[in-house]
Amino acid sequence: MLIILMIFLIFSSITLLIMKRNKETFYLFGLCVSLATMLTGILIYIAKKGGISRDLQNFFFFTHEIKTNIQFFFITLDNLGMIVAIGRYLFPLFLLLLAIHYSRIKYIRKSRFIKKLLFIMPIISLILYYPAVFRFITSESLIMQQILVTSMMVWIVIYIIISFILLAIEFKATKIKFLQKRFISVIAFVCSLSLLYLLYFGQDPAQVYQFYYAERTWGNGIYYMNAVLSIPAYITIVLFNIVFAIIGFTSLGRYTFEILESNREEITIQRKFEAISSGASMFVHGIKNQLLANKVILNRINRIYDSESVNMQQIKEYHDTLSKQNENILKRMDTLYNSIKTNVVRLSPVKIKDVINMSLDAFHHKFPDKTIELAIKKDITVFADKTHLSEAIYNLLINAQEAINENTLDENKQGELKVSCYEVSSYSIVEVKDNGVGISKSEIKKIAEPFYSNKNSNYNWGMGLQYVRMVAKKHFGSLRYESEKGKGSTFYILLPK
Amino acid sequence: MKKKLLMLFVLLFAAFLVVGCSGDDTTSSSGEDTNTENNDTSSDEGADEEEQELTEVKVGYMPNFASVNTVVAGMRTGAFEEEGIEVELVEFADGPTIIAALESGSIDIGYIGPGAHVLPIQGKSVIFAWSQLGNADEVIGSKEKGVNEIEDLEGKTIGVATGTSSEAILDLTLQEAGLTKDDVTLMDMDASAIVTAMISGSVDAVATWSPNTNTIKQELGDDAIMLANNERFKDEFPSIASWIVDASFAEEKSDLLERYTSGLYKASDYRVDNLDQVAEWVAEEIAVSADSVLAQTSDGIWLTEDELIEMVESGEMKALYEKQAENFVEAGRLTEDQVLPVEDYVLFDNMLNAATE
Structure with a gap:
């Protein structure tokens, strides 16, 4: 089932990225792909190392055949560990970038410096976790290894906490219902992805390529293979991920579609024609209504002339109203005519x-x-x-x-x-x-x-x-x-x- | 409305998680309870009570005949049930992973091949029973890549699963050829990837164990050449496979361990007399063809209970374990300081106590 979820995530995020090439979809794409990368690495690792119950095996791989095929997939442990590391260190980065993108705190959102700063830890981590580098640094010193493992954990946790704080602030501050709806669907999706990430982020990926070294920190043991949750809980998480992914992608997609539509309309002559005609129609209707009002006043003036005594004061009043209306019409006609005439x-x-x-x-x-x-x-x-x-x-x-x-x-x-x-x-x-x-x-x-x-x-x-x-x-x-x-x-x- | 729906989803989700997690807890804690109850019962009144509840024991194994034959024989003949034990098998790719799983508590008992013994020797887990002297590990070269004898390995790329018997047999082979690991390019991978790497021609030679060795030889045909196996080093490097538990398990559940060992003994006796039958059972259990398992029945020297006890009592077993530790030191895998006295990590008492009186 996990395999299906990952394929679905990658496929949907690519589709969305093609439809709408902006930062928001790029970050979401990054989030999906980094999670999928990490989980793919872990799944391959699990298939190869075993240690899970048959039920869990079926949940992960569907059939014994699929599991065996993955198990015999040719990849060195160094590369496998690196795959997991890439996913593990890029996910928090994309999560935080997305949270910053949504944030209303202008200083954070606009600051390029902060964004550049965010890349430092993931890049350093990826360099340090390149198997040859990792071995070089930690081969002589167990303390160094401990420091490395712990500091990775610390920055990841900090990134995730900050991301959720920013998202929570943004969610609380969004008062407009339709924006709120859209934000909820995206935030729910991001949360469900993060949950899946959090299930496995606790294990250090160096375990994959350093597993057999006796000096390795054995703290987490076979963490990846341990059934962190019961199978129903796993299935629930995956189902929620799929549901929220559909809601999230649809929400973003629908919004994108609207923008696409309107952009397309912008460039068509038909659209321009519609814009002019609707503006003109509205204007004509407005003027017509005002002229109708004038007609009523004129009728009243006629009635005064028809009566026996001509009330001059009344006529003056009507006259004033008429000229005021006239001025008004002319004024609005001028402004609108000027703008309609320009066509755009x-x-x-x-x-x-x-x-x-x-x-x-x-x-x-x-x-x-x-x-x-x-x-x-x-x-x-x-x-x-x-x-x-x-x-x-x-x-x-x-x-x-x-x-x-x-x-x-x-x-x-x-x-x-x-x-x-x-x-x-x-x-x-x-x-x-x-x-x-x-x-x-x-x-x-x-x-x-x-x-x-x-x-x-x-x-x-x-x-x-x-x-x-x-x-x-x-x-x-x-x-x-x-x-x-x-x-x-x-x-x-x-x-x- | 949508917001409420989403909130409902989130709440349901959280509920499921809680249920899921607590479900897990309940299972494990009730499992432990059963163990304790069982221990109490057996110490107070013996294990003959009717309707005695079976203690579930999770056993980590590798999908090959040598690893799993006694357990499967014990399960099928009812030897474990007689001891009040119900075995649940959990498959692993290699020994070091099984040791890690023991440490993390996800399994109770495990089987390791020769290479993983570097860990119990340093105190990571204890050996409570002998499994066999094996002949399952081989170094195989590809003639096409110019490997015809062990000396040809120089400068070649070799697929190896570090920390396992694969590394142990490779060390010995390189030593014999007068080479070190620096003279070759090692590609560290898991046991299964080694097979694919060799068949696809990504490496020039590999060090691995049965049944992977059989698969490679079958696939490569004449191109594959067996350069070395355990037999070649049997005098200087006894390739021992053992049954292990975490030290804390051995201390806290010595009775259960003894009963499990008794089950193993009974199964061993049955196995010696009914090798083909057990091979068929193993094939069913690990979901592979019977032929491939039958081809592995000569991977080890299978002993009966009496022979095992004799080995312990004569001190032969201790000598073999000592030799094994020395070999690791010689191969540079361990330093003298890291090696514990054999008595510290091999539970000879358990082996003797479990014997049928």
Whole structure:
């Protein structure tokens, strides 16, 4: 069974690496391969040395024939020991690199120095455990051998502990549900791999090629061959590894697929056309609604003219409203026309604070008496198209306010609308949160579809979220949302750092 | 929801581990209990009680006739059962691994060939019974690679399993040819890899034991040449194989050890008279062809209980063990300081006590 697990791990990690060539998958690939290397070495060793029960033998190798074939596999003990050593010393390295990759502690994540430092111990260990070197160093001194064995153990344990601390910190700090889900699946997978590693890391690989030397530390005896756990426990571990590997790989794979999809779309004309048309449609709908509102005012003015006494003050009021609306339409038309005309988003470094301020200005124009809580911890700079992004945020704000209005119509409920901006792992995130009506589960999948709307007002464009999604994708990011009927919604625009 | 599910998985997982581990503990501790109970019973009232619970003994062996024939004979003829012992066989590739397994407690009793005796001589485990004087080890050369006699080994690559009889016979052969290990290139590998290495032509010669020697000769045909075997050195290097236990086991469970030895004696007598039958049983037990096991029946000198006791009482056995230790010193495998007096690591008393009165 172990053999199947290893083949599965290697195959899946290679597939993932081909699909998505980034650091995260590379580290996971390294983790899987180093574990598989160590276990392969140990399995060959076990097949050759025996000392395990028939049941355990069947668990490891399936049949006696497979075991015999492996047993007669031609390899020197030096090479076999080196294989185990390579796996043993690379696994903690990849584990820590992965944990650092996920970490939000900027100093650790960004520091190239730390990453380089991490390589020192594994490299030194691999040099020292090269059989000829190991024998040269330890042949005269048992104390030297003890020191070597113990110090290897110490650095491995330190690496693993730090990795798990970093992963735990990251897990605790991740508040966003969809990121949490993804992180859980990856962390569970990494934990199950580590568990398998921890079963065998306690034995020093020099045992393989130094076994017959009487001076060798005999402390752990035939450790590799000892059934550390009962067979049901072994089977459970392997099954969990497979389950978590599937969950982990699927989660990473699905995410990768999304990115792949959107990247592919980015370069197709069709995609560009869709972007323009959806932006334009949304705009047309918006303008149409405003013109309809103007039409109502014009009707009212007509009614005043038709009445016996002309109320000039009333006409003035309507006139003012009309010209204000007109200005508004022109202003928005100018900005959007300019951006649509360019056909593409223009990404440049912008301060997210400025982008949000633009959205807020537009929002307050529409809802002058509403307040928005702002939580921008620091001034984050992103690569973005200021106009499109602010328009997208503005859309989310309007949606949120309307949802709040709907929810606070009957009761004396206090509306809460909050905009936050922060960084999480490799993303800068703009979060818009409201305590409005929320969206039911059946609706939530449809809301980003073009022309879908659950609202019934003059402001109902049905294109808002579709546009926001498009903008986010154009920024190589994505739009995510969580919602609960009656409690409110949270929308996230994820922008890559 | 997914988070909860995952948490559930993790909890289940942890539960399984706990159950798994504790399951293991229970087995081993109940095993020990059985031992103690049995010891008590036998010391108080003797072992004739009906429905006596059998004490399980894990025996480490190597998959060859010489190693396993007495145990299998004892198991099949009921000799061990009569002594209140149930044998569970655990297969190992070589003697040093069996000694390590004894030290770690994963087996109770083990068999070692001549080469691994360097360890008991230094106090790592004790010998409680004689197995046989063997003739299973050989140095085989490949004619194709220019090895026709022992002198041709100079400068050649030789596959060897360090620490085992393989190394012992190679040492003797090199000495005879006036060579040292520095004159050849040694490739340290396990007993099975030696076979593959020789057949695939990766080495020029190998030192190994039966049945690997038979397999190599069969596969290589005329190309293989037997350069030396135990027979050639029988006067200066007795190739003794023995039964061993960890020193603590011998101290704490002397009664059990005596009973096991008695079982071995009975099995030895049966074996001497029914060699072919035992060979068939061995073939079944270690899952190899009967022919290959039958070919190994001349790998040793098989003695009866009486002959063994005679050897102990006459001091011949002690002399052979002393000679063996000397050989290791001469071959440079051990220094004089490392060698313990034979009485310290060979339990002659046990051998005598276990004899049928």
